[in-house]
Amino acid sequence: MEQTTQTESSEPESNLPVSGPPVRVGSFFEKLGxxxxxxxxxxNGVISRTEAIKNGMGGFEMARTCLNRISTDLNxxxxxxxxxxxxPDFDDPPDPYRVFGKETFAGNKNFTQLRFASTxxxxxxxxxENGIAEIVYYVVEQGYPxxxxxxxxxxxxxPNDEDYExxxxxxxxxxxxxxxxxxxxxxxxxxxxxxxxxxxSDFLKYAxxxxxxxxxxxxxxxxxxxxxxKIALPVFRExxx
Numbered sequence: 001m002e003q004t005t006q007t008e009s010s011e012p013e014s015n016l017p018v019s020g021p022p023v024r025v026g027s028f029f030e031k032l033g034x035x036x037x038x039x040x041x042x043x044n045g046v047i048s049r050t051e052a053i054k055n056g057m058g059g060f061e062m063a064r065t066c067l068n069r070i071s072t073d074l075n076x077x078x079x080x081x082x083x084x085x086x087x088p089d090f091d092d093p094p095d096p097y098r099v100f101g102k103e104t105f106a107g108n109k110n111f112t113q114l115r116f117a118s119t120x121x122x123x124x125x126x127x128x129e130n131g132i133a134e135i136v137y138y139v140v141e142q143g144y145p146x147x148x149x150x151x152x153x154x155x156x157x158x159p160n161d162e163d164y165e166x167x168x169x170x171x172x173x174x175x176x177x178x179x180x181x182x183x184x185x186x187x188x189x190x191x192x193x194x195x196x197x198x199x200x201s202d203f204l205k206y207a208x209x210x211x212x213x214x215x216x217x218x219x220x221x222x223x224x225x226x227x228x229x230k231i232a233l234p235v236f237r238e239x240x241x
Contacts (some may be wrong), residue, residue, distance in 0.1 A: 057215075063216070080097045099197055101184050101196050101198075111181070112137075113203075117158070119131075129157060134158065145198070150176065199237065
């Protein structure tokens with residue numbers, strides 16, 4: 001597992017708190033419109049008040065809503081603990097509730113794909129549905145001839161078929177447009193940083209991360225805005241002995 005080194009931005013930062021209780025059930029579109037969600041950290045938007053006024057708050061609000069949605073999902077994360085959790089044998093299917101992050105490519109750029117289980121399922125219908133869901137955040141390239149990168153969110157309720165595998169869907173909602181960077185950094189209990197994570201991995205001793213840092217960069221007419229948030233998970237599985 002390759003470890004990463006955190007770099008500091010040379011641009012001025014403003015701390016913008018993300019607060020308020022998490023929401024558990026309801027319509028995707030109702031919840032996506034809510035401006036606040038609980039976070040165990042804050043996110044920093046590299047944007048001045050002058051730039052916000054000049055360019056409008058559309059991109060800024062979109063990025064904030066996106067990070068709030070990710071924070072809410074992670075604060076409702078479901079992790080199977082011992083003795084219910086058993087490290088997989090060689091031919092066992094993966095843990096359906098695993099935390100998994102990897103580098104993927106869209107067009108000629110690389111982004112993080114983040115997958116975990118959460119109790120904050122968002123129904124895409126008018127029906128209220130409760131349960132544990134597989135949540136996947138991923139970036140795709142869309143549009144022709146002038147393409148752009150967008151961040152999408154997949155939300156599939158358990159249980160799944162035994163041979164179920166995640167697939168990108170056209171119907172998955174877009175959370176943020178004009179993406180230039182979507183990167184997730186994972187932290188273990190000693191604050192070591194990792195570019196990827198697999199809680200079914202022997203290398204990580206089947207542990208889940210203690211915290212995640214989300215980096216989001218979106219482009220605008222006159223440049224780019226960079227945001228980040230570090231979220232300490234409310235529950236985690238410790239490394240096996």
